Amino acid sequence: MTRVGYEPYEPQLTISPQAEDIWTVEGPEVQYRLAGALIPCPTRMTVVKLANGTLWLHSPVAYSANLQQTLDALGPVSAIIAPNSYHYLQVDAWASTNADATVFASADVAHKIAAKPIALGGKLVADWSADIDHISVELGKFSETVFFHRPSQSLVVTDLMQTFEASRVRSLFVRLLLKLGGATGPNAKPSIEIRLAARKHRDELRVGVEQMIAWNPRRVILSHGACIQNNSVDAIESAFRWLKN
Template identity: 45%
Template sequence: MSDGHRERSGLEPYEPLNVLKPVGPDIWIVDGPEITLAWIGLKLPFTTRMTVVRLDNGDLILHSPVEYSPELRSTLEALGPIRFLIAPNSLHYWWVPDWKAQLPEAMVLAVPGLEKRAKRPIQVDQPLIDRKSPWPDEIGLLVVSGDVLTEAIFFHRSSQTLILTDLIENFEPGRIHSWFFRLLVRLAGAADPDGKAPIDMQLSFFRSSQALRKAVRQMIVWAPERIIIAHGRWYQQNGVKELKRAFRWV
């Protein structure tokens, strides 16, 4: 997530934090610390989650990196060299510059227009272009753009894992400490077990609904077994079923 800072916990974290959690062959997640996001004068808590993919040549991709630490870097480099840092949408970029500062040879890939929209300086080495994956044999790529959000969607072929960021949010109400935020999440339509894009984000895709519908069809064709998301409970099975449910508004 972007312009956040740490405060008193508002969500039950997905512990343990800052450790690798296996998802499938050559893919892991790392749950990071909570941040807050400013929205219409409110400060809302969000959990953070990074996805780590190891390519066939051993190189590592860090998708939506969580907060940098030497200990986490050391753990990751035991798997392979960190070659790619991905800012997968126009909100999830905040810690990319910190990783880049420590790993100057790593390539930053980001959605188009991020450098102008970001609220801190970020060096982008290569834009993510729709259906032009840098690793086409291993990872499929789609890029969808709404009025508020541009997001890159990744499909890790060997593990049958779809990697989303904010296009589905699935907050577990039992993990939310604030009754007010719990109510907001339910009203927004982003509460487990029926998590999806919040209603304001859905409305922001009104003018580009046809392109999004086409992207959803491609995601279904990929037939993912699991879906990783950045916020809330991710889906360890029944990926196609969850896609059809979560994107029925499209």
């Protein structure tokens, strides 16, 4: 049995509505190594029902046949998104079951995905562009595409903003490590690794942040930690205030 290091968000592998035609799915945690410690990381998928009746899956969590059945009742999956340099491991499992879906992936991991994805970035126009805007942020060894679902005014962010809740981290040492890195808030912000990656790419990140603010989102859906339901523009400005230093 896998040891759980972060108190999971419930219910797991079940769709939860965020607004009309947009849901989230809480997935099992993954772990990565930082400073010699295993860091527990909750996962979250975002599901959007497009105006054409098909589904758009962002950052897929672990595949579940029961979850697939629930999604099938909402509509066929037409797009599966691997939004950044780290979030691609579950894509092929979902692509193999949804053979008619098109996979879109951060360009730097496209070669790691068997489903032959279309690279995100630039002025990409896709079937989902009628409902969802996007901007890609290139930070050298890290890149991420951020999305804005216009009908629900929801910003969907993967790792550029995170809010790990300290009270959910079960290891005191890991909790301290995350606090030192700024990952436990109280305000959402990029992880220390991404802030380091941005040192030589601050202008590129500023352009992305300016667009996120210009979209004026009502809510921010995060892949890791507590989502932001109020004062979203203030939260974005706070998350990237360090860029002014």
